[in-house]
Amino acid sequence: MNVVLATPHPRCVYFSFFSERLNRRTDVVSVTPWLAPIVWEGTFDPVLIDKIYKPMNLTIATTVFAVGKYVRFLQDFLETAEKHFMVGFHVRYYIFTDRPHDVPSVNLSQGRHLSVIQVPGSNRWQEISARRMEFIQTTIERQIRREADYIFCLDVDSKFHAHWGSESLGRLVAVIHPGYYEQSRDRFPYERRLASTAYIPMDEGDYYYGGAIIGGFVEDVYTLTKVCRTRFEEDAGNSIEAAWQEESHLNRYLLDNKPSKVLSPEYLWQDIKAKIKQVKVIRFSAVIKNNAEVRPNV
Numbered sequence: 677m678n679v680v681l682a683t684p685h686p687r688c689v690y691f692s693f694f695s696e697r698l699n700r701r702t703d704v705v706s707v708t709p710w711l712a713p714i715v716w717e718g719t720f721d722p723v724l725i726d727k728i729y730k731p732m733n734l735t736i737a738t739t740v741f742a743v744g745k746y747v748r749f750l751q752d753f754l755e756t757a758e759k760h761f762m763v764g765f766h767v768r769y770y771i772f773t774d775r776p777h778d779v780p781s782v783n784l785s786q787g788r789h790l791s792v793i794q795v796p797g798s799n800r801w802q803e804i805s806a807r808r809m810e811f812i813q814t815t816i817e818r819q820i821r822r823e824a825d826y827i828f829c830l831d832v833d834s835k836f837h838a839h840w841g842s843e844s845l846g847r848l849v850a851v852i853h854p855g856y857y858e859q860s861r862d863r864f865p866y867e868r869r870l871a872s873t874a875y876i877p878m879d880e881g882d883y884y885y886g887g888a889i890i891g892g893f894v895e896d897v898y899t900l901t902k903v904c905r906t907r908f909e910e911d912a913g914n915s916i917e918a919a920w921q922e923e924s925h926l927n928r929y930l931l932d933n934k935p936s937k938v939l940s941p942e943y944l945w946q947d948i949k950a951k952i953k954q955v956k957v958i959r960f961s962a963v964i965k966n967n968a969e970v971r972p973n974v
């Protein structure tokens with residue numbers, strides 16, 4: 677029988693809309709074993725996702741710590757965020773610093789706000805990095821839970837280079853560390869000492885997540901920061917500090933509490949690393965820094 681479909685059924689239009697916009701990825705895994713999306717260019721339609729999220733009138737909190745000499749990274753971080761990060765959404769930046777007078781004034785688009793929160797300095801970079809969990813937890817309690825729907829907690833020594841939008845939103849969001857994307861789990865630098873509460877045995881672990889991005893619903897990130905802070909302090913009481921401070925605790929937490937969305941290394945690259953062919957777009961990357969010069973200790 678010769679069937680001629682003059683006008684496609686509306687459902688067919690829907691499917692052709694998808695196939696035109698998305699060139700399905702076969703070179704990368706785009707879903708976790710627990711069926712959470714792994715976000716890669718070409719696996720989502722930014723226009724369609726924005727149509728879902730924009731009417732919700734969401735506010736995205738963004739925490740960034742700039743303690744000591746790290747204030748120098750703020751200008752580029754904020755200027756590039758204004759160009760690429762959550763454009764068209766309400767964004768509230770929370771800048772944690774011991775040098776409030778050195779926070780640069782950057783022109784923010786409409787609907788975007790910035791507040792500065794004073795935190796103490798430290799003579800150990802490890803402590804500054806790890807105590808982010810504590811300050812994020814207490815600031816969520818004090819104000820963020822009343823001021824935002826979602827939150828991203830980001831490293832300041834970084835720049836945005838391309839679109840980072842509502843495709844990244846989810847209940848609990850983490851990023852695959854670009855250094856360990858292709859490694860097997862026995863190579864992951866998890867905390868391996870049984871004495872630490874961040875301990876992960878050699879035959880466990882899903883991904884190695886980078887400490888530079890934690891995201892999700894404010895309440896889910898609240899619980900994460902509270903648990904990681906408590907465990908970090910419990911370890912300190914036993915004179916042990918996990919191999920990669922709060923990043924180790926983050927990895928332990930996410931092993932037990934699976935993220936609902938995983939960002940590919942497009943969302944956390946490193947300028948020092950050559951691009952790999954699977955990464956079609958670098959959206960956010962760590963700048964090259966001289967650790968000995970910017971950190972209070974080596």
Ligand SMILES: CC(=O)N[C@H]1[C@@H](OP(=O)(O)OP(=O)(O)OC[C@H]2O[C@@H](n3ccc(=O)[nH]c3=O)[C@H](O)[C@@H]2O)O[C@H](CO)[C@H](O)[C@@H]1O
Nearest residue numbers: 741742743746801804805831832833886887888920921923
């Ligand atoms: C790409 C990535 O996943 N980076 C992680 C990695 O090293 P990194 O080398 O990226 O750590 P880092 O030196 O950037 O420190 C983490 C963050 O702490 C803040 N800071 C640090 C030192 C300082 O003197 N002043 C200051 O403000 C700042 O926001 C910085 O971005 O391991 C750290 C844990 O130890 C963190 O988990 C980082 O997120």
Ligand SMILES: [Mn+2]
Nearest residue numbers: 831833888962
């Ligand atoms: Mn960093």
